[in-house]
Amino acid sequence: MNSKMDQRETAVFAATISRRGFVKTGGALLVSLAFPVRFTGKTEAAENPTSIDPTLLASWLEIRSDNTIVARTGRAETGVGITGYYAQTIAEELNVRPETITLVMGDTDRTPDGGYSAGFLTGMSNVRKVAAYTYIALLGLAAAQLGVSVSSLTVTDGVVSDGGKKISYGELVQGQHLELKIPVKGELAKPDPARWVGMSSLDGLTVEGDPPMKAVKDFRVIGTSFPAGHIPDKVTGKTQWSCDLTLPGMLHARMVRPATLGSTLVSAGTIDTTTFPTAQLIQKGNLLAVVSPNEWEALQAALSVASTTRWTEWSGLPGSENVTEAIRGSKWQKPSGSRGKAAETTAALQAATKKISAAYEQGYVRHAPIGPFLAVADVKNDGRATVWTHSAQSQGLRARIAYLLGVPVEKVVVRWMDQSGQYGRTTLGGDGAEADAAILSQLTGKPVRVQWTLQEDMAWSSVSPAWVSDVTAALDAKGHIVALHSAQYSPHMFDPRPLGALLAGMPTATSKPGNWVATEWAYDKIENRLEDVYGMPNLGADSASGGLRGNIMRTPGQRQQNFALEGLINEAAAIAGADPIEYRLAHTTDERLINLLHATAKAANWDTRSSPHRGARRTGNITVKGHGVCAMIRENAYWVAIAEISVVPNSGQVQVMKFTIGGEPGKIINPRQLDRCMKSGVVMGLSEALKEEVTFDKSKVTSTNWSRYKILTMEEMPEIQVVQLSRDDKGFGGGSEAANAIVPPAVTAAFFDATGVHARRIPLTPERVLALLRTGGKSS
C-alpha cells in the first residue's frame, strides 16, 4: 500500500470514525472488486467451511464497482418480507435505491452474524448500523477523492456530490481493496447445557457503537411499500427451494418411524430386493430409514419395511382429552419465571373486598407447515459436513449438527434455502429433518435428501404445549382492577432437540423444563400485579423420542399468557358493566395504546356498550351476534383486535363475520408487507381460535393429516379490515409476528357478547361450543 493511500485512509478515519471512537483503524477501508471469497456452487460449501470474519465490514456488505451492493445476514426470509425490509433499511442509510441491493441470507459460511430470523429488531439494528458505518466511510472516501469537505457532500441514489463534482459509490471503490473493521459483540451459537434451550448465543452477533443514522423525518425508502425480493422467482418457478436441490450421487430417504412416541426397535423389516433393487435399509438405534437413488422406490420400500418392522409397546401420555387436567395435576414447584410486585399484589388481593378469578386453558397446537420438513446433508469421511436447510436459525442448527456428529463446529456448513414456512419451529436451531439427513449421510457416505411425510411431520415434530392459567383480580368499588395475579402452568416450550439424533441415540444439547413471562404490560394503572410462569418436562419425556417435545410457536408465551390476561380483563369489564374498550382505557395512561384503541374502534364502527349483548342467548336455532376486543404490546408494537361473530347456539357453529386489526409498530417500514402480515396473522389466529388442536391417545399423536388437524380455509376467512398507525418518534417495532396472538381473546370476548357464556378454552369447535353452552361455562 503506498503512502498516499495510507494518508487518504487516515484522513477518512480521522474525519469520521476515530472521532466517534467506534472503529479500530486496523485495515483499510472496504472494497468491492477484490472481495476475497467467491461462491460458485452449492456443493463447494464444505471446501471452505469457516465463517467469514464478522469484524470486517466486507463480511456484511460489499459495494461493487458496478454500483450494486451485496448485503449478508445470517437471518433468513421466513415469509414475512425481510427481503423487502432489510433492503429498504440498508438503502435508506446508504442513500441508494433498494433495487441495487442483493441479500445473501442464512448461510453460515458466507454471512457474519447468526441470530434468530424472528429477531426482527436486533437483525434490523445490525444491518442499519452496518450501512451507517459504510456510509460514513464512503463519504470520507468521496471527500478525499473530490478534494472537498465531508460536510459539503450529499448523496442521491449512490452518487456523491458537492453540488458540482460527482462520483458514484462504484467509482469510489473501483480497483481498490479496502477494508473497514467494525466493532461487534457476542459469539455464534454453541451447545450449552446450562441454558434452557441447551444452547447459548442463539441471538448471534450484535454490531456495536453508535454511528450517526438518518433521522426518521428524512426517510425516503422506509415507509414505502417496496416489494419483497424473494417473490418474483417464487411465482415463476425459478427459485431453487431446499426440496429442489439435487447433488451428484444423492440418495432419497424416507424414514420409518416407531409405532409410538416411546417405542424402541425390536426387529427391523426387510427389503424385497426383487421389487426394490436399489433400495437400502439403514438403521442406527431407533432410527430407521430406507434410502434409494429413486424417490418413488424409497417411499414404497419404506412403507414395505414399516409393515414388517416390530416395535415395543409404550403408553405414557394422558390422552389429549385429559391433557389440561394432567397438567393441572402435576407436582408444581416454584415458578420458573416471575414478574411484578409479589408482596404488594398478594397483600392487595388479600385485602380486597371484591375479587374475580377464572381459569383458562388450551390443548396442544402445532406449526403445521404445508410442506413437511426436508433437508439434504453431505457428511464427508473426515467429518466435514454440509447441510442444506430452511432453518430460521442456521448458526444454532450448525452447532447442533456439529454436536451430534461429534465434530468441531468449524467442520460444519449450513446453507439456507427457501422452503415451507415454519412459524417458530426452527427458531431455536433444531427440530427438522437435518439430523436425519446428517446421520444417514454419515452412515451411507453419500449425500442424502430426507423428505418427511405429512403424517410423520404431524406425529413427530415438536409442538406448542398445552397450558392452564389461573388469573385472579382484586376490584375496587367501581369495578376497576387494582391488583392482578396470574399463574400459568405448562410443559416447557424449549425442546427443539432434533428427532433424528434422539432416535439414533446420538448427542443432543439437552434443554431444561422452564418457561418465562412473555407478556408486556399494557395497563400501567394496575400497579399491583404478579405474573408467575411454571414449566415442566415434556409429556412422555422419559421415552426414547423425548415425548411431545415442546417448542416455541409464533408469538410464543405471550400468545398463551395474553389469552388468559385479556380474557380476565374482558370478564372484569362485564362485571363492572363497562364497555370493554372504555374499561381498557380506564386502566392505562399509555398514549400509544389509547390512540390505537380509539382508531381501531372507529374503523370497526364499534358500538360502545357493555357485554353481553342484550339479545345474547345460549339456546335456540336463531343466530346470535357479538363483538369483542383484545389488546397487546409486543416488541415495541401495539395491537388491538376487534372480532364480530355469529353463533348458532343449537348447532354450536361459530362464524367470524368481520375482523378489524389495528397495529402501531412505531415507524412502519413497509405498509403493504405489514398489511399482508396483519391479515395473514389474523387468519392463523382465527384458525387457532376456531379449529386447531393436536389430538393424541396414550401412546401417539392421532391428528396426523389435514382432515384431523384442521386449519382455516379461504371460505372461513372473514372480511379483514386493517388499521395502521405509523409514528416517527418511537423507533421501530416488530410487525410480522403478533397479529395471530390477538385473535383468540377477541373471538372469545365476542362469543361471550353473543351468548353470555365465557369461553375460556379454544378452539371453539361446534362440539366444544355445544358442551359449553349446555353447562353455561365453568363458574368463576
Add this chain to the structure above:
Amino acid sequence: MPAQLTLTVNGAEQTTTVDPNTPLLFVLRNELKLTGPKMGCGMAQCGACAVLLDGEEIRTCITPVSYAAGKQVITIEGLPAVWAAQKPLSASEAAVTLHPVQQAWIDEQVPQCGYCQSGMMIAAVELLSKNPNPTIAQIKDAFTNKPPSPHLCRCGTYAAIIDAVQRAARAMKGAER
C-alpha cells in the same frame, strides 16, 4: 416395471422411462426438473402439487404418471406460454410477459413462504378460465370447495390471493382483443 411414457409438458413432448405408477409429481420434479409443483400432504389434501391436466386442475401427488400420458400438463413454469398463446403475443412480447395470474401474484405481493402458491396460481388460472370475473364469494368457493380438497395456506395469504385473482381477472379482461 419401468415403461416408456410420453407426456406433453408445458407444450413440449417429453419421453421418460419410469414405473407407470410413479406419482406425476415425482416425474415432473425429479425426472423433468420442473420443480414449481411442490410436495405437500401426499394425499390430495392441500393443493401444493397442483398442475393443469388438459386445462383441469389435478393433484400430482396421487396421480400416476401413466394417467397423464397423451395429455397436456401445465406447471407454473409453463404459464407464460399459455398466456402468450391465448392472447396471442409476439415472440419478443412473450419473452418478457408473465401470465397475468403470475404478474398479479407479484403485484399483490401474495407469497409469504410461498410453498403453496404454485398450486394456488394453478387453481386461479383454472378458475379464471371458467369464470373470467369471479366475485369474492366465488373465489372463496373455488379455493375451498372444489374437490378433492381446499387449497391450504398456512401463512394465511388468502386475502392476498383474493386480491390477486381479481387483479388478474381485470388484467385478462383488459387484455382481450
